Amino acid sequence: MMEPGKILLVDDNPQNLGVLTGILKAEKHTILVATDGKRAIEVANKAQPDMILLDIMMPGMDGIEVCNKIKEFPKLRDVPIIFITALSDSDNISTAFASGGVDYIVKPIRAEEVIARVRAHMQLYKMRRNLELQVEVKSQEIMDTKTIALKAVANLAETRDPETGAHLQRVQLYIRQLARELQNSGFYGNQITENYIQDLYDSSPLHDIGKVGIPDKILLKPARLTEKEFEIMKTHSQIGYYSLRRAKIPGRDNSFLDVGADIAHAHHEKWNGTGYPKGLKGEEIPLAGRLMAFVDVYDALTSQRVYKKAYTHERSRDIMFDSMDGSFDPQIIKTFLNIEDWFKDISEKYRDDEDWELSSLI
Template identity: 45%
Template sequence: MNRQKTIMIVDDTEMNIDILVEALNEEYELIVAINGLEALELIEEQKPDLILLDIMMPEMDGYEVLKKLKKNQNLETIPVILLSAITDSDSKNKGFSLGAVDYVTKPFEIVEVKARVKTQLRLEEARLILESQNIILEEKVKERTQLIERTNSAAIYCLAALAETRDPETGEHIKRTQEYIRELALELRKNEKYKDILTDEYIELLYKSAPLHDIGKVGVKDSILLKPGKLTAEEFDEMKKHTTYGEESLMVGIKELGEESFLTLAKEIALTHHEKWDGSGYPMGLSKEEIPISGRLMALSDVYDALISKRVYKEAFTHDEAKNIILESRGTHFDPDIVDAFIKREGKFIEIMERFKGC
């Protein structure tokens, strides 16, 4: 059963109050105030569904009451119908400009008052329903967005797991490099050159996409991928192709999802993370800013992790040994700005290395 609506009548004339009470008391709960100050006190306590507000009152007129209502976030949406014997257009316009929803002139026509009250209550009820529906819709959009984000993340890890099945060392590598690249990006954006590129959204996407940097390894022969010794020149040429294999496989998804999808950045990382600052890298021999910032960030993250990790063909280097190699490669293999960011975040790198050591 619907709750009975509550109407507040604010008027300093007893006869007007009696007329309105008689007209409305059968259908609505009524609250009566004989001046503006009393009205404001009662409104705070009982919050009516609609207010019938006289304009010409002593101490505080209806305009002032209306102003105070509209400044209060808890009360500003209560519809207010102004009551007045003043019929000039300026007075009406002033009331509407302050937020009144209607204007009824005295002496009252009871039928008109009832009709206008009913109309405004229905409009307010419709507004509340719409507001509720909008809240529900916003929540559904939020849930949908979260589902898409979870789906994207799941898709990334499913794809990354393919590389992990081919190379048992990849699982730990994925987790660490994902953390490294975020730390580097957070530090690098303090540099004026990168603050507009490395936004929160970009860094989060970088973090999510990073696990796919070696996805192309699924196309490399086991005899090369898992070889315990040093690769021959021919074998190394084949190993290099994992960058283009990664690009090609991710392009399949991009064609379905579009260039704006999360896979676009993943493809960029997969293709360019073995490029070098001096142009001696692969597969395209890009140099300096020709290399996307994502590829430059992954290059250092990838090499650092390879250095501190034990492989079948080498022992793990210490952090200091890896750090010295990276410093020696500043301006040749690595972007100098990114090496500087690494030095500032080396404590975080050590922490990540320790945290995921037993993954």
């Protein structure tokens, strides 16, 4: 069945335009016309046609040049262009294909040929567009499923942990901003990609997921933990790590699970080697763990906890840089200082006691 579409006809000869319009209108297509290259590019941009029939020999900008220009616009790049050429132009045919044309029609114009070629390419184009649309919808569904699963798991962990959901949302914002700023300053450029930043954002709420495995009498104890209890508490980083590692599908690239596992495992490691579970030092600690350690502590200090009130941004910063000296990656500290006003803003704006939803911020 013929799929009608919107077709742009470009020819300096009004007679040719008239003939083509007649043929294609009879096929129920919507027709736009242009008699020179410059106008053709304007119309194409404005009207977003499904196909362009383009004369090669035109005064001023010729068809090949018009085609090259049109291909520079991302939204027009895939629109099929069929060249119209005189028989004597046959040398131009290979140039026409090289510039991105999908087909050509030789003058004098014959209605059956125009109809057949337009029909074939219109069908192909629409099928491809449909497929792309379906892929887009499916990809979105997969992304949604991932987000829902992550949220569910993080929320579940949260019910076992006195830390609030707002903490999880703030650390997402912090870690993303810190990674972006590191990237902008050229630090760890080989590790920080857009994908990596998204993985940090997605998986950072899982940093304490291992607390699900810590007994209530320790996790919810309203008093200071004994040394033995603290040793048990510390295992949450390994429990989290192993749970996330086991969730990986073998042979598949689940980069956000890798980043999540690093975060769960290493968010209590310290730059100077005095952290847990492994006592890793410096760059032995995965970057995701170093970033998480920083934003987790910053958020714990600037927000209220059962055992403390919220400290100001300035006081929190001083604690991190004085009494916790040596705990954090110096590169991360430097980067944080570049954007500390932004951190201060977020910490003051999105407090635990206020009702706010992260989705309204993005």
